[in-house]
Amino acid sequence: MKRVAATDPVAPVMFWQTIRAGGLVAYPTDTLYGLGADAENHIAAEYLAEVKGREGPFSVMVGHLERLEEYGLVSTEIADKLAGMLPGPYTILLPPRCPEKLSSPIMGLKGKVGFRVPRHPFIQAAFRKARGLVITTSVNRAGQPPLQDPEAIQDQFKEQIDLLVDGGVLPPSRGSTVVDPTTIPWQVIRQGDGKL
Template structure:
C-alpha cells in the first residue's frame, strides 16, 4: 500500500507542477491536470488528440469543492447530493477559476466526484480541481488497467497512479439536470433518468454525443 501512497503523492505533486497524470476512478482510468491552468489543460487535449471544441470535465473530492469551482442551482445541488459521489458527471454553471480552455469557452462544466477512495485521496492531495477525462486517445477504447494505456501517452505523463483494474468499466453518465438533458448514457443512467422524470414531471431528453 505504501507504493500506492507514494504514487498518489507523486501524481499530486506533478499536477501542482503543471503536468498531466494518469489516475484510476471507479469506472476507468482518467487523465488529470490542473483544471485552473490553461497550459496544463491544453496538454491534456494534446495527449488525447481531442478536439478543442469538446469540453473537459473536472474532478473534485466532495460537494463543497464542487460549489467552490462551479455554481449549481438549488435543484442541481439536490441532484448532486443524490448522485455524488458516484459515476455521474453533473453539468452546471462554471465558476471563474476554471480555465476557459477546459470548457471550450462555454459557461457550463461537467463535475465529477468519483465513488472511489483512491481518486478522492488524489484530488485532496492535489489541492486543486483536476481534469476528469478518460486516459485514452480520442476514439480509442477507455482503459481499466495501466497496462492498457497507449505507450506514447504513458511516456508523456508526469506520473501514473497504478491501483490495478478499476472496479467498473462503464464510463460515467453525463447529465445536465438543470436542463433535464442526459448527454451520455453510462453508469446509473436509468436511475438518473428516473430521478429527473420524477422531480421535473418530464423524462429527460437524451443527447448522444
C-alpha cells in the same frame, strides 16, 4: 513515466506534486482510468488536449459536493438531489462561477462545465490531502476505446504521461453518465454507469 500503486500512502502526494508541476497523471476512478492536469494551468490543459487528440470540452474533477458548489452555479434544490448521487459515476453540467479561472479546453459550447466527483478510494484520499481543480478525461486517443489496463496505458503513453497511479485492471465501464440538472426534467446527455 513514474508509477505508483493507488494503495501506496505516498500516491496522493505524488499526484498533487505532478499536477502542480504542470504534469499529466493517469489514475483510476469509479468508471474508467482518468487522464488529468491542473485545470487552472492553461499550458498543462492544452498539452492534455494535444495528447488526447481533441480540443475538448473536458470535465473538471473535484473531491466532494461542497467543492462542486464552490466552482459551479448550483441551486439548493439541485444540490440536495446531487447529495444522493455524489460521489458517484456522474458528470454534472453546470455554469461555472469563475469561468476566467478555467482553461479553454474545459468550457462546453453552451458555457457549461462538466464536474466529476468519483467514488474511488484513491481519488477520495487525494482530495482529502489537498484542494485543487483537475481537468479530467478518459485515458485514450480520440476515437480509440478507453484503456483500463495500466500496462496498456504505460505502453501507449509512456512518453506523455508523467505519473501513472496503478489501480490494477478496472472492470468494463460505459463511463460516467453526463447529466444537465439545469433543465426540467434533468437531461441525460450520455448514459453511462450512473442511473437516475
